[in-house]
Amino acid sequence: MRFQTKNVHFPQKMETSEVSKTKPIYQTSAFSFHDIDDMESYFEGKKSYMYTRMGNPNTDDLGKGVADLEGAEMGVASASGLSAILAGVLAVAKTGDHIIATEDLYGGTYQLFAHELKDFGISVSFVDYSSREEIEDEIRENTVLLYTESITNPLLRVEDLEGIVKIAASHGLKTMVDNTFATPYLIRPHEIGADIVAHSATKYIAGHSDVSAGIVTGSRELMVKAKGKVSILGSNLGPFDGWLGCRGLKTLSLRMERQCSNAQKLARSLEGHAKINNVFYPKAVSEEGNGAIVTIDLAEGISVQEFSTKLDWVKIVPTLAGVETSITYPVGTSHRPVPKDMREKLGVTDSMIRISVGIEDAEDIVEVFQKALS
Template identity: 35%
Template structure:
């Protein structure tokens, strides 16, 4: 399987075929699995034998999803979780302890910032936030107890790009790991492990599913370290359900054709937005005007499907755009085949303090669109109308 192209791995990797010779991945909706004897049960539960015992930590459908995603990311192993936030939680709480230190980008998803700012300090884990693109700031933030660098690239919602090779070099110089949230690109456009990352984190809810159907998350990384995360997930229980894994497997099968087309649509939409008189700035890595455009094109095969932009007139003008779209969906989710629009300052990043939002560069006029598979001219027509509505 390792010699196959990623487009093929997305469809064929990780398959387990039962005695019934099913063509599509089987859905194992069961809480537990039978054993032939008490001795076999003992050896399964002790780990002496490999096999399925209880679906909180062993289920064939979940295993297929994990194996396929690991193959796509070029990692040794993956562990699936109930959501993207559960994946971040499992990564940190399984590998770090009280007294450890994290260096994190200040440009993160709102819930991730909440976890790092408010939850981790309660358990004695210190976090320092630095600008995503400033390697010298990352170097300066390292302490003797630094164990983890955490970034998302492109960032949410401003699509800043991290220098993955540069961050990996700094982290490894100090004996720390680099974890990359690859939600915005997915392995269809970016494989962080190839650039030196130790872990890749996913909200599978987004592009991996691609249809807004189910929640899921995953961590991909070295087998020995994923084993530690697996043991934590097995005990704490933030596991992915078999049904959600089954849905996500079908999502992976169409990942490349979806994301590649969505990225093409996003580039066309971003280019149009740059010409609109109501827009003061467009944030999209595929544009030559993006400050990290060249870096993005070295790390990614395309700019991705997320376009953010500043509407002149602040919150009132931005809300008018949101309220007056008729085709684009008003929701905070992203990665769907249906285009979505949201106002980050009052939704995805609404729980942050005004100071934290300002530090992250999230203004009142900022809107984020996750571009889907509609015809791009229809998206442009929808935004043309909504941008023309006057107060």
């Protein structure tokens, strides 16, 4: 070998005898083969990996890890929550089909459904999911899917999943549930009969605000379709992000336990406060807790801008579910794409702050909000 060849091909032996405690990161865009027949064996199903866009061990681990917790046959990881939602929807719906979604959706999902799916020739009706009649009135011949969130963003309405699954079953429809806010720690929609569960794994699944990722879970039949969509739409998750997601997932229970308990204490401390109109915090979600998000609607005359500057160590960030307590302003961020009249109908107000409660000492969290209010 001459210098430049040696420079590129210096030895990097693949270790086979040493067993790393943590899974190595397969930071590679493709996998190599001994010969052409060996490459052909991928297409015969004898090998799992060929090209990272079509599958990678770290990415697949994350899909499988979440599928196991959700009680599903298979899970597919992708580059974001929205790409996972799209892959799940396209596993069920095609051009000419119709979907019925709850009207109190995360703003990005609303935008995906109202604009992008429309361009795919898939129509979506947004209805009040608290009314069985409204859902049933909207069912058409080409309806294929009922779509909802287990705990809605930002009003934290807890969906009656049993009721939704019943309606779907009686009309031969599939159901898909965004379980981002609840996580399988609190709610497992497949156990209730949902066909597809989606996550913005950017949130509690990964848990540390350092990765963008999404997951869909469901039957092997549906998930093979969803994986095909992720692969061909090119919305696959990178290996390192898959690895980070897996690392975060390991502490999901611990984080959720502490975050739910802290959120319960914060919600209690804010209820009835003279400077707050309304505290939104769910009840009776699960024996494990009621979630880690608290939404508050500030009283008239209290400036959201001023309040947001008095929160000391609490960051203002347009995301949620990290280990640090943070706040966001839904009207300015997550619900910006939702038309004003729809926001008003839903009750997403200009004076609303959504608090994502972290793992700090509960007393410090309560104190920082009480101080800001006073």
